[in-house]
Structures are given as C-alpha cells and as structure tokens.
Amino acid sequence: MLVQERSTPESPKTQIRTLPTLHSYRFSKSKSLDFSTWLSENLYKVVTILLLIVTVAALFFLRNVGDTAALLCFQSQTAALEKIQFPKIDWNSIASIPAKSSLYPEFRSEQWIVVSVSNYPSDSLRKLVKMKGWQVLAIGNSLTPSDWVLKGTIYLSLEEQSNLGFRVVEFLPYDSFVRKTVGYLFAIQHGAKKIFDVDDRGEVIDGDLGKHFDVELVGEGARQEIILQYSHENPNRTVVNPYIHFGQRSVWPRGLPLENVGEIAHEEFYTEIFGGKQFIQQGISNGLPDVDSVFYFTRKSGLEAFDIRFDERAPKLALPQGMMVPINSFNTLYHTSAFWALMLPVSISTMASDILRGYWGQRLLWEIGGHVVVYPPTIHRYDKIEAYPFSEERDLHVNVGRLVKFLNSWRSSKHRLFEKILELSFVMAEEGFWTEKDVKFTAAWLQDLIAVGYQQPRLMSLELDRPRATIGDGDRKEFIPQKLPSIHLGVEETGTVTNEIGNLIRWRKFFGNVVLILFCKGPVERTALEWRLLYGRIFKTVIILSETKNSDLVVEEGRLDHAYKYLPKVFDAYSGAEGFLFLQDDTILNYWNLLQADKSKLWITDKVPKSWTTMSAESSDWFTKQSSMVKKIVSMMPVHFQVSHKQSVESEKSVTICSSEVFYVPRRFVADFLDLHGLVGDLEIHHKVAIPLFFTAMDLIQNFDPVLNTMSYREKPAATNSSTIYSVQVPAVHPWNVSNEQDFIKLVRIMAEGDPLLAELV
Structure with missing residues (x-):
C-alpha cells in the first residue's frame, strides 16, 4: 500500500518575527493645542491671507467708489505691459556670421534661384537646375521627404537650416514656404547679386532668364532702355491690375483688392522713365498665373486645367511712386539693392505672406529711388488642379485695400533705410496688418543681413512729397493692349467690347462716389464675395451687413428689423460720399437702368403698390404699438419735418409700411436722417415703419425721384427663381434668392443681357 508523504508543518513559534525595539525618542511629546500656541506657529500664514484679502478689497473699492486715479494708474501700467515693444538694436555691434558655418563655406555665385520644396523634385525644378549661370537653392520643410536630393542643387534640410546661426530661424514655421527666408540669407552670404524667387x-520660357528680365542693370550687359510707366496723373489711383496691359483684362492677380477687380479699362496713356533702377522685377506667368482663390474657384470649369496666355510682345511696365501692384514669390527677380525686401512675414496666413511682403517692400523701395517693373510672360506655370482655400488668403481680402492706403500715407523721419524698415514693420503691427512677432522677425532679419555682409542702400528724397511734374502732350505715350480671347471663360471677345467697356465706365462714373449698403439675409460665407464681385465693379465702396458678423469677409453685424439704426455709422465713415444706396440681397439691382435718376433726390418704392402700403393702426397689436411710437416721434419733430410728414400720410390712424428692400439717401439729406434717427432714440420702431416715416418727413412724396417706381415686385417669393420674374428693362427685381455659388452664376448669366461683361465672371 502506497502512502503519500506530506511535509510536517512548522511549529507556530518558528513563524513569529522579532519586532523591532521602539525607542522613546521616535515619538514627540504631546503639544498643548490652545489658541495662542496655534497662532504663534501659524502667524505668517494668517498675515499672508489678511494681506491678500485687503488687496482684493482695496482694488474692488477703487474700481467702484474710490480714488479712480489710483486704479487708472494700475490699469495703464497693465496696458503698457501689453503694448508692442519697439526692438532696440545696436547696429554697430552685430557680429558677422561667416559662411564657414555652412556645408559650402567656399562656394560663391552671383545668380541664385531660391525655391521651397515639399515633395520630390518636379520636372520644372529639374529644368531650372539646367539653366546656365544660375545656382538653385532648395529649402526644405517638415513636409519634405527625408531622402530629397537633386544633382546640381544645394538643398538645406531643417537641421542644416538650424545650424546656420541665423536669428530668423526661431521665428519660422516648420511646414511653410516662408522658410525661404533662410535661403535668401544663405544666398547673400555666398555672394548673391541677383535672386530669382x-x-x-514654373518653367522659364526658352530656359533663359536673361531673355525676359533685366538681369544686368549696370555694366556691359545692361540694357540702357527707356521703360514705359503708368501715368501718375491721378494721385488717388494707388493700385493697378497689370494683367490688363498684357492682354487679359478679365483676370486679376492674387493680392489685388477685390474692389478693384472691376477696373478693366486699358490706360489712356503712359509716361516713360530711364531704366537702371528696376530693383524688383515681377514676371507674368502663362498657364496658371498668380490668381486668388476667388478667381480660381469661380472661374474653374470642371477639372480642366487653366492655360491662360498673356501678350509676350507687350512692353514691360514700370510703376511710379504712389502706385502699387501685387508682387508674389512665384516669379520675381530681386537685385541686390532690394534684397532687404525679400523677408516673408510669419504671423499672417500663408498665401498672404508674399503679397504683404510685396506691398511693404514697394513702399520702402521708394525711399531708395527704386522701381517695380512688370515684365511680359517669363515662365509657364502648370495648373495641378489644386488651389489654396479662402482661409489661407483671409489676410489679403480683409486687409490689402486698407494696407495700400496706409502705405501711401506713411512717412518716416529716420535717416537710414534699416531704421525705416523696422519702424514701418512696427507701425504695421500697431495697425493690425501683422503681429508683434513680425516686428521681432524684422529685427532678426535686418541683423542677419548685416551679419552676412549685406550693405544697406542709401536713402533718396521721396518723390511723393514733391510737386508732380505736369504731363505734357509730348510726354504721353500710347499703347493699346491686345484683347486676347479668354477661351477658358467661354468668352470670345469681339469688337463690341469697346462699347461694353464704355458702358461700364459710365456706370462706374455715375455710382463711383455712392456707397452701397447691402444687407445679406442669406449665408454670407457662401455669398459675400460674390456680391462684392458683382456690385464692386460698379460701386467703389460696398458695405455688407448681416445678422451674423464675419470679420474674415468684412461683414458687419446688424439686425434687419433695425437696419436703419446702423446707417449713421456708415454716413459718418464715408462723409465724402455723394449718396448711400441701401439694398437687401433678395432684390437685384439693374444698375444700368438707374442712370436717369437724380442723385440729389430721395429714391424709394413709394409707387410700388405691394412694397409701399398703408395699414390701419388697429389691424393688430403690432401695428398699434408701431403707430403709437410713430405718433410719439412725430410729436417731437421740428416744424419742417412734421409738416412734410403730415402732408404725405393719409391719416393719423394709419401706419405707412414700406418693405424697404431698396432706397437711396443723397448727401444733402444725411443731416436730416441723423436728426430723425436721434428722435427715435431707444424706441423699438421697425425698419419697415421707420424708413417711410423718415422719408416723408425729409421731403414731400411728390419730390421723390420716380426711378424705382417701375421695379418688378412680387410680395411672396416663388419656390424657385424664375426667368419670368426677371427683366433687364426694370431698375430692380424682387424677390430673387441667392444662397450659394450656383445661384449666383445663374443670376449673373441672366443679368449679362443688360451688362454683357458680366459673362466674364462665370
């Protein structure tokens, strides 16, 4: 019999551990917990808490009832801390950064091509490398493949860029083409005299930059030519579309203010200047020119690539001081005197960086007597069926028009160019065109320029501050641009275009000093730009209101039922305007039928039955309340307002209602409008009641201009837009719904019967 063996358990005594000896010194003696003892040991905590309470109470007291001067002092010190600081630079103690710190310490070249690369080498880039006499410098970013290489090219990876010792590196985003700033410094450090950006x-046409640009400005290879120049006769003309001169008047460059898109007439005449100071040379691109997202997305036809051609025989064209043009980083040659203007801002949206750089640089270029010259097609740029979204260009469409005006008015008393550059960057940050980051970036850029051996150019007297020479008949030079067919827009231009342009000029002349105030009830993110394109061709100023504010699209917030309360702000902002035309986006304005109107009179739809009606004050509680407020306002009116109003209304027991989709207030009635607006005060009188009340008080109905009496008006909107509603023969059409781009395209095609040039918008 097998017996299983088991281990014998240990005795319990063997499992008992010896406990450590507890010494008496490990325990502190018990303390007395009376209040005096506790207070003495925690006195510093009590004092700290009391001081904190007293401080908070004092600030609260000062803010509400106390000595406000003390609080204002405190607040001013806080504001001072938030104020943008002007960089302090000791220009004489900037240490040099030798080329020895780079991988190519001994390499030198006078002609550089600087390009940003995010993908493997393109065919276009391979062709650039083959151009004789030019060194290609490729600047990588975080998107560039780690094994990027192209024979004959100097490539700077992120790591290599950081090892160059340039101050600007710490400000640059990792995934952006603005890292080209490092490349510009590298090229200057290695002997650059010309930099092609x-x-x-882009493929250089015929593979030779020298055939298109003025690569040499001095010496044997220089072309001592007289250059055609835009006329400076109109000092208020501050920005131009160069594409018109080169045969494509329906295309506009990225960076052109949208309010200038409609200016498509060619120049009446030009003047001339001597060449030699065209330090910035902007080339035109065939294929896909530099256009903005508005053009790209509104003109694109399916997936077909753009192939736009410009007149290669048109002469190059210079700009006088006081006039600017968009400059990009896609096709521009910089000479050494303008190398300081290569800095790409870092605090603004990507596709605005080179454009704002261009305007900033042009203004400073005037300080050294330099010129921007635009050249006929220099490269062919391929459309890869892609474009940047509007958000990437937001700083363009929001700020560029205001920036051009600001730059033309800016003056500096500094005595050296770099000091002026830093001052302008600082003031532009104060004005909100970019942030303090770009002020610091500018300071770093200027110091790096000095560190790599760049010599700043000398200043010259500013022509803007001198009387302009009179342009005599002998100084006027004519050039009629070609009218190249815009096949990509489905438009073949014919001889009738001359009459069409003549009409456009007449319309712009008639409405040029009238401010259009457009209230959008539809989605502004889908329609605001389209409305600006449509009416901005005619009206120099278009103000857009909506229930929702959109800063990116420059749309102001306003309630439709109290829209009249916003008008005084517009009147004040545009004190030089001839008049103000209010329009709702469900009403289409046939501006070509308004030329017979008297701009010194009031316009409104008083003879349009369904728009202008009289209702009994007892029709509803709403009418009763509105009637009560009308009576209160009338009772406060001065005699001239009250007499005019009472002669125009049927009865005090009725209320005049006007849908007020469209009306016009001339300059001479603005003061009256403001007086009546002041009488309303905080009363919640509705827009449809206030406008007819104001109009009948300002003037007798029989004195209103009848221009809107024949408008096409239906009270209830149809389910869908119908061509039976629209007529080109009437001054305005209501209702019409535009809620997206497709609706806008349909509208423009119908309106093109009255304004044939509109066909080019779609």
Whole structure:
C-alpha cells in the first residue's frame, strides 16, 4: 500500500518575527493645542491671507467708489505691459556670421534661384537646375521627404537650416514656404547679386532668364532702355491690375483688392522713365498665373486645367511712386539693392505672406529711388488642379485695400533705410496688418543681413512729397493692349467690347462716389464675395451687413428689423460720399437702368403698390404699438419735418409700411436722417415703419425721384427663381434668392443681357 508523504508543518513559534525595539525618542511629546500656541506657529500664514484679502478689497473699492486715479494708474501700467515693444538694436555691434558655418563655406555665385520644396523634385525644378549661370537653392520643410536630393542643387534640410546661426530661424514655421527666408540669407552670404524667387511649378520660357528680365542693370550687359510707366496723373489711383496691359483684362492677380477687380479699362496713356533702377522685377506667368482663390474657384470649369496666355510682345511696365501692384514669390527677380525686401512675414496666413511682403517692400523701395517693373510672360506655370482655400488668403481680402492706403500715407523721419524698415514693420503691427512677432522677425532679419555682409542702400528724397511734374502732350505715350480671347471663360471677345467697356465706365462714373449698403439675409460665407464681385465693379465702396458678423469677409453685424439704426455709422465713415444706396440681397439691382435718376433726390418704392402700403393702426397689436411710437416721434419733430410728414400720410390712424428692400439717401439729406434717427432714440420702431416715416418727413412724396417706381415686385417669393420674374428693362427685381455659388452664376448669366461683361465672371 502506497502512502503519500506530506511535509510536517512548522511549529507556530518558528513563524513569529522579532519586532523591532521602539525607542522613546521616535515619538514627540504631546503639544498643548490652545489658541495662542496655534497662532504663534501659524502667524505668517494668517498675515499672508489678511494681506491678500485687503488687496482684493482695496482694488474692488477703487474700481467702484474710490480714488479712480489710483486704479487708472494700475490699469495703464497693465496696458503698457501689453503694448508692442519697439526692438532696440545696436547696429554697430552685430557680429558677422561667416559662411564657414555652412556645408559650402567656399562656394560663391552671383545668380541664385531660391525655391521651397515639399515633395520630390518636379520636372520644372529639374529644368531650372539646367539653366546656365544660375545656382538653385532648395529649402526644405517638415513636409519634405527625408531622402530629397537633386544633382546640381544645394538643398538645406531643417537641421542644416538650424545650424546656420541665423536669428530668423526661431521665428519660422516648420511646414511653410516662408522658410525661404533662410535661403535668401544663405544666398547673400555666398555672394548673391541677383535672386530669382520662384516655385517648383514654373518653367522659364526658352530656359533663359536673361531673355525676359533685366538681369544686368549696370555694366556691359545692361540694357540702357527707356521703360514705359503708368501715368501718375491721378494721385488717388494707388493700385493697378497689370494683367490688363498684357492682354487679359478679365483676370486679376492674387493680392489685388477685390474692389478693384472691376477696373478693366486699358490706360489712356503712359509716361516713360530711364531704366537702371528696376530693383524688383515681377514676371507674368502663362498657364496658371498668380490668381486668388476667388478667381480660381469661380472661374474653374470642371477639372480642366487653366492655360491662360498673356501678350509676350507687350512692353514691360514700370510703376511710379504712389502706385502699387501685387508682387508674389512665384516669379520675381530681386537685385541686390532690394534684397532687404525679400523677408516673408510669419504671423499672417500663408498665401498672404508674399503679397504683404510685396506691398511693404514697394513702399520702402521708394525711399531708395527704386522701381517695380512688370515684365511680359517669363515662365509657364502648370495648373495641378489644386488651389489654396479662402482661409489661407483671409489676410489679403480683409486687409490689402486698407494696407495700400496706409502705405501711401506713411512717412518716416529716420535717416537710414534699416531704421525705416523696422519702424514701418512696427507701425504695421500697431495697425493690425501683422503681429508683434513680425516686428521681432524684422529685427532678426535686418541683423542677419548685416551679419552676412549685406550693405544697406542709401536713402533718396521721396518723390511723393514733391510737386508732380505736369504731363505734357509730348510726354504721353500710347499703347493699346491686345484683347486676347479668354477661351477658358467661354468668352470670345469681339469688337463690341469697346462699347461694353464704355458702358461700364459710365456706370462706374455715375455710382463711383455712392456707397452701397447691402444687407445679406442669406449665408454670407457662401455669398459675400460674390456680391462684392458683382456690385464692386460698379460701386467703389460696398458695405455688407448681416445678422451674423464675419470679420474674415468684412461683414458687419446688424439686425434687419433695425437696419436703419446702423446707417449713421456708415454716413459718418464715408462723409465724402455723394449718396448711400441701401439694398437687401433678395432684390437685384439693374444698375444700368438707374442712370436717369437724380442723385440729389430721395429714391424709394413709394409707387410700388405691394412694397409701399398703408395699414390701419388697429389691424393688430403690432401695428398699434408701431403707430403709437410713430405718433410719439412725430410729436417731437421740428416744424419742417412734421409738416412734410403730415402732408404725405393719409391719416393719423394709419401706419405707412414700406418693405424697404431698396432706397437711396443723397448727401444733402444725411443731416436730416441723423436728426430723425436721434428722435427715435431707444424706441423699438421697425425698419419697415421707420424708413417711410423718415422719408416723408425729409421731403414731400411728390419730390421723390420716380426711378424705382417701375421695379418688378412680387410680395411672396416663388419656390424657385424664375426667368419670368426677371427683366433687364426694370431698375430692380424682387424677390430673387441667392444662397450659394450656383445661384449666383445663374443670376449673373441672366443679368449679362443688360451688362454683357458680366459673362466674364462665370
């Protein structure tokens, strides 16, 4: 019999551990917990808490009832801390950064091509490398493949850029083409005299930059030519579309203020200047020119690539001081005197960086007597069926028009160019065109320029501050641009275009000093730009209101039922305007039928039955309340307002209602409008009641201009837009719904019967 063996358990005594000896010194003696003892040991905590309470109470007291001067002092010190600081630079103690710190310490070249690369080498880039006499410098970013290489090219990876010792590196985003700033410094450090700024989609036509640009400005190879120049006759003309001169008047460059898109007439005449100071040379691109997202997305036809051609025989064209043009980083040649203008801002949206750089640089270029010259097609740029979204260009469409005006008015008393550059960057940050980051970036850029051996150019007297010479008949030079067919827009231009342009000029002349105030009830993010394109061709100023504010699209917030309360702000902002035309976006304005109107009179739809009606004050509680407020306002009116109003209304027991989709207030009635607006005060009188009340008080109905009496008006909107509603023969059409781009395209095609040039918008 097998017996299983088991281990014998240990005795319990063997499992008992010896406990450590507890010494008496490990325990402190018990303390007395009376209040005096506790207070003495925690006195510093009590004092700290009491001081904190007293401080908070004092600030609260000062803010509400106390000595406000003390609080204002405190607040001013806080504001001072938030104020943008002007950089302090000791220009004489900037240490040099030798080329020895780079991988190519001994390499020198006078002609450089600087390009940003995010993908493997393109065919266009390979062709750039083959151009004789030019060194290609490729600047990588965080998107560039780690094994990027192209024979004959100097490539700077992120790591290599950081090892160069340039101050600007710490400000640069990792994934952006603005890292080209490092490349500009590298090229200057290695002997650059000319820098061609380009992207990797551009192929130089005929493979020779010297055939298109003025690569040499002095010496044997220089072309001592007289250059055609835009006329400076109109000092208020501050920005131009160069594409018109080169045969494409329906295309506009990225960076052109949208309010200038409608200016498509060619120049009446030009003047001339001597060449030699065209330090910035902007080339035109065939294929896909530099256009903005508005053009790209509104003109694009399916997936077909753009192939737009410009007149290669048109002469190059200079700009006088006081006039600017968009400059990009895709096709621009910089000479050494303008190398300081290569800095790409870092605190603004990507596709605005080179454009704002261009305007900033042009203004400073005037300080050294330099010129921007635009050249006929220099590269062919391929459309890869892609474009940047509007958000990437937001700083363009919001700020560029205001920036051009600001730059033309800016003056500096500094005595050296770099000091002026830093001052302008600082003031532009104060004005909100970019942030303090770009002020610091400018300071770093200027110090790096000095560190790599760049010599700042000398200043010259500013022509803007001198009387302009009179342009005599002998100084006027004519050039009639070609009218190249815009096949990509489905438009073949014919001889009738001359009459069409003549009409556009007449319309712009008639409405040029009238401010259009457009209230959008529809989605502004889908329609605001389209409305600006449509009416901005005619009206120099278009103000857009909506229930929701949109800063990116420059749309102001306003309630439709109290829209009249916003008008005084517009009147004040545009004190020089001839008049103000209010329009709701469900009403289409046929501006070509308004030329017979008297702009010194009031316009409104008083003879349009369904728009202007009289209702009994007892029709509803709402009418009763509105009637009561009308009576109160009338009772406070001065005699001239009250007499005019009472002669125009049927009965004090009725209320005049006007849908007020469209009306016009001339300059001479603005003061009256403001007086009546002041009488309303805080009363919640509705827009449809206030406008007819104001109009009948300002003037007798029989004195209103009848221009809107024949408008097409239906009270209830149809389910869908119908061509049976619209007529080109009437001054305005209501209702019409535009809620997206497709609706806008349909509208423009119908309106093109009255304004044929509109066909080019779609």
